[in-house]
Amino acid sequence: MRHRSPDFWSGLALAALGAYIVAQARGWDYLTDDGPGPGFFPLWYGIAILACSAWLGVFGKSPNADWRGAGRALATWGAVALSVALVKFIGFALAFGAVAFFIVAVMYRRPPAVAALVALCTVAGFYLVFPLALGVALP
Amino acid sequence: MDIAAGLLHGFALALQPLNLLWCFVGVLLGTIVGIMPGLGPPATIAMLLPLTALMNPAGAIIMLAGIYYGAKYGGSTTSILLNVPGESASVVTCLDGYAMARKGRAGPALGIAAIASFVAGTVGVLGLMLVAPPLARLALAFSSPEYFALMSLGLAMVVLLAGKSMVKALLAMLVGLWIAGIGTDVFTSQSRFTFGRMELLSGIDFVVVAIGVFALGEVLGNMEAREEPQVLPVPKGLRNLLPTMQDLRDCRFAFAQGSVLGFLVGVLPGAGSTIASFISYGVEKAFSKRREQFGTGVIEGVAAPEGANNSETGGALVPLLTLGIPGSGTTAILLAALVLWGFKPGPLFIAENPGMFWGLVASMYIGNVMLLVLNLPLVPLFAQVLRTPVYVLYPLIIGISFVGVYAGSGSLFDLYLLAGFGLLGYLMRKLDYPSAPLILGLVLGGAMERALRQSLMMSEGHLSILVSRPISAAMLALALAVLFIPLFSRFNTWRLRALEQEES
DSSP: OGGGOHHHHHHHHHHHHHHHHHHHHHTSOSEETTEEOTTHHHHHHHHHHHHHHHHHHHHOOOOOOOOTTHHHHHHHHHHHHHHHHHHHHHHHHHHHHHHHHHIIIIISOOOHHHHHHHHHHHHHHHHIIIIIIIOOOOO | OOHHHHHHHHHHHHTSHHHHHHHHHHHHHHHHHHHSTTOOHHHHHHHHGGGGGGSOHHHHHHHHHHHHHHHHHHHHHHHHHHSSOSSGGGTTHHHHHHHHHHTTOHHHHHHHHHHHHHHHHHHHHHHHHHHHHHHHHHHTTOOHHHHHHHHHHHHHHHHHHHOSOHHHHHHHHHHHHHHHHOEEOTTTOOEESOTTOGGGTTOOOHHHHHIIIIIIHHHHHHTTOOOOOOOOOOOOSHHHHSOOHHHHHHTHHHHHHHHHHHHHHHHSTTTHHHHHHHHHHHHHHHHOTTGGGTTSSOTHHHHHHHHHHHHHHHHHHHHHHHHSOOOSHHHHHHHHHHHHTTOOOSTTHHHHOHHHHHHHHHHHHHHHHHHHHHHTTTHHHHHGGGGSOHHHHHHHHHHHHHHHHHHHHOOHHHHHHHHHHHHHHHHHHHTTOOSHHHHHHHHHHHHHHHHHHHHHHHTTTOTTHHHHSHHHHHHHHHHHHHHHGGGSHHHHHHHHHHHHHHHO
16 A cells, blocks of 8 residues: 555655746756756756655655544644644734743643733743844744 | 964953853753753744844854753753753753652752763864864865765765655755755846746745744644643752763763764764764773663763763754854754854854854853752742743743844744744644754755856766766765665664654
8 A cells, every 4th residue: 555655645745846846947947057057956956855854765764654643633733733824813822822822721631721921921931032122023 | 373372362252241141141042952851942043043143243153052052951951850851952861860869869860960061062063173173174175066066965864864754854854955946046136936926036034944943843742732741850959960970980981972972963964862872872881891771860861872962062053154064954044044044154264253153162162060050059930930830831932933024034924924833833743854954955956057067068068077086086975875775674674663663
């Protein structure tokens, strides 16, 4: 069942990246009067990515990764990505506070009061340390 | 400037109150991140890097280096008390360190780890001080072809030693080169791989990738487990932490060989402190009269790897400062830091910035003394760090990552990239792609392309320039040999066995 091997899928994704790099690089000068052009180096590493990913897709035999905990990791990533998208609209305090609350209350199943306290304290701590003490702007 | 004058100049700089404070902050932070499983020095240094823009560069490099070598001290505490390495260099310390702790000898194990780290760390700095200046003078003869060959050799070594699959390591490195190529070509002003986004015209900031892959990727990986590990108790009182005279006598050879081997392995690009600690443990076991007892709580089994992984730090700074070639993810971030502050690590670095180099060397001597003091009497206090709930720690790391990225550029687009690279870092861990080659490819990509194109301009387009100069030819031949040697099954079996041991 080679098609289910993680190496096959990661090899396929990287082959697509390699093909994109080669296609782009072919659109730029390879050699100019002054020497190698902007397409020179990318063309070669693009070809190398294609070759290595093809090899990986065909001969790669890593065992299937253990994805049991992946749901938790991906849910956390989803929360982080959502908060990053929302920073522009609701500000750092609410967006980051929401991620902190989510991690404590949902991922680690602590009582909502504890989660709210952790979220509040971390946000307050960031405001005290960065803009007030160090003069560093928050997102 | 000779060594004595340089060192005096360095101590004058490092002993300034503010620099002493930064040194203390660095080694303290290093100890704490070393103790915490799941937060390593590359992630910490990457997160703090944007904030160092507010600091004097000398103070900043003293602090970041303090985090780097301080983490090696802290890592042993977690290995001994938790049987979980605080950082990868302390993996092998788990074998005998945890066994000693279970036998009620956690104190001497922690004590000998601190003493070995101090002895070997100091020898490593001595090596850095003696080897770096002459190597820098030798490297003055290097031109673009030699630099291209040297970077190729450095990347090849990292690919060889970074992971079980060399193809995956090679792919990670090539993707790093691609990310480095995103933006405007400096020679022709052609925009490359920008997907029509204005924000990408100036390229992707190294800090965004480093924080995403190391900090966020690491947090996501650690989020998979809900349970928190149990910590063994730490004996109270300095007397209970000190090893006996017999322990110290047993560790004499471990101190010596760990110091020397660690430094030598550190100088090699790609080998790193994990390999250094394994080699040192292997040598100690091979020459020991009680080799059959290794793994059951032998004190030399703690001293040798802990010494080697600290001495390696001094060695790893040699190619970084004299050639501008980092050998690991952490040194790649230190290289990026130096470039960010306007320095150019390479053969002229020491001559042009004697204060920075000698100040750093002197601060490392001071930092090692600080670490010995911190890690002997105060180790019970540091062990409390392990009781920090992860549900408090992880939101903090995510928040610092946001601020670190935003502080550098003030761009929300970089936060979107951060989320993307965080996912990439997590997937790389899951699919067994090593992250060090990606970071090294990213750091060296721009310089490597520049060196290659300058070489070809010198030769009017003839690739023969790379092999017609003896140093360049030798290094390229070595790089090719490094990449092709694993095709010979006997060597590859040895390489895989070493990496499997490292994982177990």
